[in-house]
Structure formats: C-alpha cells, structure tokens
Amino acid sequence: MAAIRDYKTALDFTKSLPRPDGLSVQELMDSKIRGGLTYNDFLILPGLVDFASSEVSLQTKLTRNITLNIPLVSSPMDTVTESEMATFMALLGGIGFIHHNCTPEDQADMVRRVKNYENGFINNPIVISPTTTVGEAKSMKEKYGFAGFPVTADGKRNAKLVGVITSRDIQFVEDSSLLVQDVMTKNPVTGAQGITLSEGNEILKKIKKGRLLVVDEKG
Numbered sequence: 412m413a414a415i416r417d418y419k420t421a422l423d424f425t426k427s428l429p430r431p432d433g434l435s436v437q438e439l440m441d442s443k444i445r446g447g448l449t450y451n452d453f454l455i456l457p458g459l460v461d462f463a464s465s466e467v468s469l470q471t472k473l474t475r476n477i478t479l480n481i482p483l484v485s486s487p488m489d490t491v492t493e494s495e496m497a498t499f500m501a502l503l504g505g506i507g508f509i510h511h512n513c514t515p516e517d518q519a520d521m522v523r524r525v526k527n528y529e530n531g532f533i534n535n536p537i538v539i540s541p542t543t544t545v546g547e548a549k550s551m552k553e554k555y556g557f558a559g560f561p562v563t564a565d566g567k568r569n570a571k572l573v574g575v576i577t578s579r580d581i582q583f584v585e586d587s588s589l590l591v592q593d594v595m596t597k598n599p600v601t602g603a604q605g606i607t608l609s610e611g612n613e614i615l616k617k618i619k620k621g622r623l624l625v626v627d628e629k630g
Contacts, residue, residue: 473506480504487511494524494556501525524556532608532625539591540566541573546587548576559622562595571630575599575622601626 471482485492485500487508492500497507509521527537538561539548552558558578563570574595584594600618602611604627611623 469504477506479506484508489513494521497521497525498528501528520554527555527557532611536561536568538563538566538568538570539576540564541590541592541595542566543591544587545581545584545589545591545594548581548591549587552578552581561624562591572599572601572624572626573597575624577621599624601630604628 469481471479473479473484481504483500483503483505485496485505485507487510489510489512492507492510494509497509500507507525509518511518527533527535537551537555539551541562541564543562543566548558548560551560558576558581560576561572562574562576564573574592574597576591576595580594580596600614600620600623602614602623602625604625606625611625615621615623
C-alpha cells in the first residue's frame with residue numbers, strides 16, 4: 412500500500428475500514444464522551460497476526476559496523492549507564508552509552524569491564540601467575556568486576572594452564588600474603604580447542620561450574 416501523507420486523506424481512508432472492536436481514536440479522545448483518561452484506560456489490541464514471534468527480527472543498524480538485536484539503548488548519563496547497565500543492555504541485544512562525566516581512565520575502565528564480562532567465549536582472558544598473592548587477586552576482582560582468573564605457569568596468556576582461581580577460593584582467606592598456588596583449584600575441567608559454545612555449555616551443565624577453560628593439546 413502506498414504511503415498516505417495527507418492527514419484528511421488518511422482520516423477518510425481510516426473511516427472506510429471495517430469497524431474494529433473498541434473505540435476509535437476520535438471517540439477515545441472526545442472528553443464529552445469519556446471524561447478524564449489515565450494510562451490504565453488505554454489498551455491497544457493488535458490485528459490479525461499470522462506468523463510466529465520467532466520470525467520477527469528487531470535487528471537495527473546503529474552504525475555502519477554495529478548491529479543491535481533489539482533497538483534499545485541506554486542514556487549516556489552518570490545516573491543511568493555505567494559498566495553494569497552497559498553489560499546487561501548488551502546481553503539483551505541493545506547497547507549502553509558510557510557517560511563522559513568522569514576521567515578518561517575511568518571511562519576506559521568501565522569499557523574494559525563490559526568487554527571482559529563473562530559471557531560466551533572470552534578470547535582474551537585475564538590470567539594470573541601462581542605466585543600472585545591473594546591480596547592482588549582480590550584487588551583484580553575490584554578492578555575488573557569478576558573474580559575468575561585462569562592461572563598459567565608464567566602468568567601469561569599463551570602458557571600452560573595450571574589451575575583457576577575463583578571468588579570461592581579467596582572469599583574467606585584473610586591472609587592476603589598467601590599465594591594463589593596455595594588456594595587455587597588445581598586440575599580444573601577443560602574443553603578442547605575447537606569446542607563449540609553449545610558443547611561448552613553442555614559440559615558446564617554437567618560439572619555445575621560457571622566457567623570452562625579451553626586449552627589445546629599441550630594444555
């Protein structure tokens with residue numbers, strides 16, 4: 412149907428349609444008939460829907476390179492969007508705009524927290540070494556917003572996995588000078604390189620853990 416741009420033409424066209432259930436907009440807004448209105452007086456009913464909701468796509472282009480799964484964004488205000496709001500907006504398919512009422516360093520830290528949130532595959536995990544202290548691990552939890560870190564032999568990403576440290580491992584440890592190697596979970600369950608996200612999730616369901624470390628044949 413061609414777009415109807417003229418208001419009078421659109422009104423005439425609307426009047427020619429079969430009468431739906433309920434009131435027309437003109438009747439609803441006529442104060443002589445209805446009196447005062449509140450939000451609870453409005454109930455918008457859809458017409459015939461002959462397709463499943465799973466067939467509906469709300470994907471929207473935000474920029475040339477960024478596509479949202481739902482067309483929702485959160486405001487760049489310090490009382491609205493910081494790392495927590497931006498993270499959950501992203502998980503729902505939208506996006507959160509970090510506010511700029513803080514230092515560039517604080518902005519970068521908030522973005523870092525969102526980028527490193529534990530969801531799906533984390534291709535650039537933050538790792539620590541066995542000789543990192545419990546106090547340093549707790550500080551990293553405050554800095555990044557999570558406490559699960561793979562422990563590698565030399566504290567670098569492309570090194571042999573020797574364990575994992577989680578919030579449960581350090582939560583009740585009062586001696587901050589203890590080393591991670593003394594409290595970490597050794598020989599954690601791992602997935603083989605090339606594993607799919609669905610396969611990884613099935614393993615997580617069986618072991619009832621919050622993370623699965625993916626390693627190659629050399630560990």
